Amino acid sequence: MDIKKYVALIKATDLFKDIPYEELLTRFTFDSYSISNYKKSSIIHFEGEKCLFLDIILEGHVIIQRIDENGNALTIVDFHSGDSIGGNLLFSKYPYYPMTIMAKTATKILHVKKSLVLELCQLNSTFLIEYLSSISDKTAILTNKIKVISLKSIRDSIIDFLKYESFLQNTTNIKLNITKKELAERLGLQRTSLSRELKKMKNDGLVDFNANYISIIDETIIK
Template identity: 25%
Template sequence: MNDYLEDLVQMKLFSGIAPEEIAELLDCLQARRVQYGSGEMIIEECSRVRKFGVMLSGHARSIKWDTSDRVIILTLLEKGSEIGVLLAAQPEKESPVSIQAQDNVTVLMIPYDRVLASCARACPKHDRLLRNYISIVAEKGLVLHERIDCLLKPTVREKILTYLLRISCEQKNDSFQIPLNRNAMSEYLNIERSALSRELSNMKRDGLIDYHLNSFTLNRNSKFL
């Protein structure tokens, strides 16, 4: 696990905790590293989750299937992303989503009850970890709110604009890269691929946006924006 200490220091769960303290903390938490292959389920829908994870490498996605057996992408996960934080806090509830590895993934898995357990040494680092965990839970709630806000938009154009405006805000630039190809973008926005392509062309024609592949530019001066 020492190979990952430099990475863990940068992750929100271990914010404010020194590398040497993280090493001690991982032992106290009984954390372990788990490997997943491409397409493998890290968490399955309807399962009960008692451990949460932090991605050390690779890419994954949180997904559901609709009544037509179509995949809906809820969130995209990468190195540093947390997995199952909300689910582990409610282990009696079944998971409403699946988490699927998109390539070879390494996850640091931590039993939730070890985070809540009182440290025998009453160490400040354990208290800081719990505070970080609560902060992450609050942040996840806000992300879910943004996701729902996007899905509830009544038109294809509004869904696309809501998503693009959020990415622009996150990257603090009107010109930005999105992490999704067109297939993934249509799944994420829960709209047909053909409808997405058609509306993107219309938005470009109307002067709202310009784009090439995954590069987008928002025209803030457009009367349609």
């Protein structure tokens, strides 16, 4: 694919923002990158697959999931346009994806070869700083998410979600923009466990809910 069609999208990312247009055209030779389109719900990288590229999301929404032997999925983190994937693995001695990476929506990804990433790190200090920052941030995100999942009770996880959404939506009547299944995956729960705990919270007079909303009845839980 002709890189010229995508330069505007590439320069909109933090990694490439400081690299001039003409230099991008020069660096992105036909054998240094590829661009792939992924349909909604398709697998981008399987767990255990070797990381060969730095992936830049040009368009779309990507999720990283941990799928157990029973097929239960735990959504660890979401990435969107401008985010990069694989930077922490590309130069690792064990460069294999520890989790499954899936397209949440139709997604377009720029795959940058290791040789070009190394070249850009050596030639452009802003790229190097942003690359290192990205690696650090993603490591912190993954560590914190795993820590939260391992320590919190089901009710605590639900309440944290309600606190966050109540703040964002500025209401105690929380509109669910995702399905109950997706919410369970985000919280690291089985859907049945989520439903069971919501019913207990309803019986305790803390919340009320239907398919589209969770209403906070006892506002002390989000204080």
